[in-house]
Amino acid sequence: MRRLISISILLLAVLLVLPGVLSAVGGGYWFRVTTTIGVFSILTMSANLITGTTGLMSLGHAGFYGIGAYTTALLATKLHWPFFLTLPVAGVVTAVFGILLALPTMRLIGIYFAVATLGLGEIIHVTLLNWVDFTRGPMGISAIPGISLDGLFSASDITNYYAVAIIALLAALVLGRLTHSYYGNALRAVREDDQCAASMGLNVVGLKIQSFAFACFFAGVAGGLWAHTTGYISPGDFRFSESILILAMMVVGGLGSIPGAVLGAVILLGLPEVLRPIGDYRMIVVGAVMFFSILFLPRGLLGETSVLSVVRRQFGLAWDRTLNLGWRQ
């Protein structure tokens, strides 16, 4: 019963109260900021499945976000597919890429895995940048149609908001069910000690690949939403710095927590906008918030595990001489 109440409160807040308040405040600007926060909430929630729950430090999430965005943009501009087709296809394409690219890195652990995913992210970014004939390279893709359905609704701030909000809610539901289940416990076991998990009969590599596929699916959908709601994308939107931003959102919000991931996105995207009046100093304040949150709240605001313990475990292994240089046999 309490669960039902809290879910209805959440739905009411996201689907009625928030858009109501935003319309009352007057307009496009706050709708736009909320839409961006929504897209990054999906990204952070999905990255959270890899890093927070399964315990793999991924530094290439922006690359998968980019694959989703480009898939959507190309399908929508070249083949004129509507959004209800482009978004799921973008998710599936990204998940397939995620599996293919993750396969060779699955035997890596710790810092080596982190560096390998960093490389993956860069490979995707450089491919988007240099494959000029297909992706239009640095020119980017413009005039991507917005989210609209003939006769029902047309592209507008409110349509964008609802599209992102509903998909974010769905992502939260699916990822929440995944993490809060026996399956999620298996993923957590991999995070805490993968050798121990393997000895208990869990298919560690299989679990890692599955979590990668789920996460990449939602990263791809988030990319598609970004393409549809912005109308223009270029490789610059999917640089390494975006991966770091996603990681920072997870860390501030709390590793392994879905509300934490959303909260991280709200803080790291909302704060710079709220602080615009103080001009040049706003990024210093944002940096200070990140610094103090990691200093005083090592678990993040709502985290279930401490970032430092994950990092220590991950990176500590790399320096352990008794192990074979980051390879797990």
Add this chain to the structure above:
Amino acid sequence: MMRFKQCKTLLTTVCLVALSCGASAQNKTVAIGYQAPLSGENAQYGTVFRNSATLAVDEFNKSGRLPGVTIQLKFEDSKSDAKEGVNIARKFSDDASIVGVIGDFNSTVSMAAGQVYAQTKVPQLSQTASHPDYVKISEYQFRNINTQAYEGPLIAKWAFDSGAKKVAVIAIQNDWGQSAAGNFVQGFKALGGTVTETEFFNPGTRDFRSILTKIARSQPDAIFVGAFYEDGSAFLQQKVQMGLKQPVFATSSLYEKKLLELAGPAANGVYLTSTFVVESTEPHVAAFVKNYEARYNGKPQQFAAQAYDATNIMLNAIVAAGGANATRAKVRDALAATKDFPGVTGTTSFDPATREPIKLLSKLQVQDGKFVSVK
């Protein structure tokens, strides 16, 4: 008696209110939004834009060209990030006092923000966006920079006339570099020259030795460089170290004092174009250089001049659109009608059909660590 006194007080109040209303109508504020990277990796450009725009608006407000109207500049920092650029575009669109927007710096952010301005019908004038599709977004987009479609063929002809029949082309891998290389190659081939090699380097590259080896092997008569000063200076230095003797032709993007500092003697001999020449003796250019230097302790460079002109073009458009009564639609029409604007980056007109700017280019060469005008 009491009643009469009360009436008088009332009357005075009404008069005062009416007067103050009249005064506020007399002193109206019209705002220009300016979005630029004031922090982040392109902050050096954003800061220069802010300096120039502030200078232009302060001069305008002092000049009294619009009596009773104060022009206000509203700056927002986009960090060269499309996410922030789009947010700002929304913010400016919501702000009813803003009749026109200048910015952003790079094409990615200008293009993304442009999608918003096209929807909300706010005139947007970028001082630097050179993406070929930028002004095609909608009739609300303008720019104050020559596109490579104009500059490329001009440099190609210059190189061809100076005796180079075979050139190697190297350019930065972004939208600007793509169109710089593309237009130069097209122009050079049209003249009957051959292009031995076309190479793109990713932004942030500092080691050009492999590209230089490839270029040397193709034995060109000259090299065309489409780059900015950070990469351009590294390229020039390594070219000298590798012993390549071919002359270098470059776009106006290399017209930057930092190039001379970073490349040192390796910059000598480079041919380049520019719309703005800081040593110019034309009175309005000299006055701008003097005022800028007095206020910000440093000579303005090309980008500073471009932003100064962009701001003045916008101010002119606001005057033409009726000053205090200017609306976004009227400012757009006034911008589109810009003709023979006497800017510090040359006389500027916007093509009535395409809205592309037309500016004259000066030819320069680096000699003894200085930019010198050449024929």
